[in-house]
Amino acid sequence: MSSPFSPPSGSEPDRRFVLALGAGMAASIMVRPVRAEPEDMTRAILAFTGGAAPTPGKVALDIAPLVENGNAVGVEVRVDHPMRADDHVTEIALFTEKNPQADVAVFHLSPRAGRAHVVTRMRLATSQHVTALARLSDGSFWTDTREVIVTIAACTED
């Protein structure tokens, strides 16, 4: 009976403990859909890599460190790797830490691209980290992360 979830020892469950537990659960349920947790990004990245830990390097994620408006933030990813038929970048993926959903985009490349370089515009719900990943044809994963401060949020407010 020493589980952290069991009420304090005594003949009856402590009334205050039960109330506090209820309030805590309600708060976590209400907060949940609004914003993802950093662990969600880690989970999404591991789902993309199939469990492999990506190595920092090769990838250059270019995004402004301070943005006023999170509704449309320019983001550019370059991977310093050749695009030969036998050795090239096959995918570039973007993930966010605190948007409602960790996935942003997955770009599918081939040697026909000539260069591993993509540009888009994304939403940022709040100040957070953004991570870019590259998958190479040899199965390795490379990554870069940037922190962005957002002064006006996107997504959840209108």
Next chain:
Amino acid sequence: MATASVLIQRGHHRKGDIVTLKAIIAHPMETGYRRTEQGAVIARNIIRRFTCHYDGVEVFACDLFPAIAANPLIAFTTVATRTGPVTFTWTGDNGFHHAETATLTVMD
């Protein structure tokens, strides 16, 4: 009907040159995470996939999620092979489908 614009980098492209392609389309990219003042969830309405075919071959594709900004812009590159059509296609929620075609001219 959606309004879209595609841009092929200008210049005299030769076989083997790397050419930048840009595509932008008018679309709300409604996230599905917003609510009305009455508290009702506004249904998701996003473009989920973008593809680019050059001379009949898929040379680039992209999966999009709600974190992509409204009026999605996508820029990427392709190696010039020979003069041919470049077709950009967007598909998404509510049966959304739009295609634009431009010609990439390659000099001999």
